[in-house]
Amino acid sequence: MQDTSQIAVSDDEYRLINALQISPRAPWSVLASVLGQDPVTLARHWARLERCGIAWIGAYLSGNAAKASALFELSCPPSQVLAVARSLAYDKEVLTIDLTTGARDLLLTVLCEDFQELQHYAVERMRLLPQVVSMRTQIVTSNRLTFDARTWRLNVLTPAEVRQLAQYQKSQNERGLAVQRKPDRRERDLIASALRHDPRMSMESLARYTGIPSQRARDCLSSSLAEGDIVLRAEIARILSQTPVYAWLFIKVAAGQVPKTLKSLAAMPETRLATAVMGSCDIALAAWLKSLEDLERLKTALAQQLGLSVIDTSIVMRTPVHLHEWLNEAGLRIRAGDAQPG
Numbered sequence: 001m002q003d004t005s006q007i008a009v010s011d012d013e014y015r016l017i018n019a020l021q022i023s024p025r026a027p028w029s030v031l032a033s034v035l036g037q038d039p040v041t042l043a044r045h046w047a048r049l050e051r052c053g054i055a056w057i058g059a060y061l062s063g064n065a066a067k068a069s070a071l072f073e074l075s076c077p078p079s080q081v082l083a084v085a086r087s088l089a090y091d092k093e094v095l096t097i098d099l100t101t102g103a104r105d106l107l108l109t110v111l112c113e114d115f116q117e118l119q120h121y122a123v124e125r126m127r128l129l130p131q132v133v134s135m136r137t138q139i140v141t142s143n144r145l146t147f148d149a150r151t152w153r154l155n156v157l158t159p160a161e162v163r164q165l166a167q168y169q170k171s172q173n174e175r176g177l178a179v180q181r182k183p184d185r186r187e188r189d190l191i192a193s194a195l196r197h198d199p200r201m202s203m204e205s206l207a208r209y210t211g212i213p214s215q216r217a218r219d220c221l222s223s224s225l226a227e228g229d230i231v232l233r234a235e236i237a238r239i240l241s242q243t244p245v246y247a248w249l250f251i252k253v254a255a256g257q258v259p260k261t262l263k264s265l266a267a268m269p270e271t272r273l274a275t276a277v278m279g280s281c282d283i284a285l286a287a288w289l290k291s292l293e294d295l296e297r298l299k300t301a302l303a304q305q306l307g308l309s310v311i312d313t314s315i316v317m318r319t320p321v322h323l324h325e326w327l328n329e330a331g332l333r334i335r336a337g338d339a340q341p342g
Contacts, residue, residue: 007332009054013045013048015035015156015157016042018157019157021153021154022153028043030168050333052332053327053333056235057200058199058232058233059195059232059233060095060192066143067113067115068111069146070110070139071110071137071140075132081099081105081106082320085097087129088108096319096322096323097109102313104314136279136280138278138284139278139279140275145259145276147262147263148275150231151266152288153269175226182223183220183223187212187220190212191217194209195221237327237331238331244290245288246286246315247295248285248313250280250313251282251285253282253308254307261308262283264306270289270294272286281312283308326341
């Protein structure tokens with residue numbers, strides 16, 4: 001395993017990551033005015049964080065572009081777990097792959113354009129993996145009832161700094177919502193492909209990369225981001241996030257209480273994903289925590305304060321794929337052509 005003891009993140013770099021969590025494409029000049037640093041210095045910090053795999057911006061389809069999603073729980077022999085994960089790492093439908101403890105060996109977060117595509121993936125793709133001895137599928141019942149880590153924060157900025165960045169991002173979203181001619185599927189997919197290559201590329205580069213005229217590319221980008229059809233998310237390697245423990249909790253909820261419960265879970269600082277599912281439980285909750293003791297405290301709080309029953313828990317041992325990006329054993333991002341996911 002790679003030694004991460006020498007990979008340090010300065011306070012200024014943590015602040016930069018937090019800022020990009022709020023507004024991933026904010027110009028360096030805007031970020032500099034909020035953070036009180038030189039734009040060139042900020043760009044240099046970000047280049048180092050990306051180069052070392054410490055932080056990055058993930059791009060993925062959501063909203064109207066990914067109307068069907070599910071959690072796939074796979075079991076396979078211990079000797080085959082990594083081989084299966086590496087095989088699935090190339091699939092466009094797979095957003096994240098977690099290697100877990102408990103009743104499942106692999107937990108996949110899968111996004112598809114519609115339910116028909118999800119059905120096809122579940123049946124036709126999985127039958128090509130003879131190493132998988134069992135599979136359980138938890139269908140996400142509604143995107144509206146899904147709260148993911150796009151709102152998770154490092155919380156190292158001042159309230160005033162957060163307000164400034166949030167206001168800037170709000171203005172960008174309003175501009176995108178005002179676009180009259182929404183992007184078609186081809187335009188949206190071209191924009192998404194470009195952003196996976198470089199989430200902060202200039203408008204000139206975006207037009208050149210996609211072949212879409214400059215003003216139209218600007219409109220397609222603004223609209224797709226504002227509508228939530230493409231999501232940009234600033235991420236940090238979990239081991240450097242001060243919350244190194246990653247757990248999945250599977251929860252039963254009283255009838256009719258799922259929407260209210262999800263809103264309560266989404267407000268917790270530990271929450272990375274809270275979603276309503278149809279399967280062996282009602283809600284799947286992913287959380288980043290400071291320690292295993294915090295996991296026990298969380299479970300107690302869920303029972304005592306929200307009256308929830310946690311029917312199963314898994315600890316994530318490794319995440320070889322996160323937001324379509326490959327990670328090494330330490331959870332640092334690697335480029336797809338450089339090595340296989342950890």
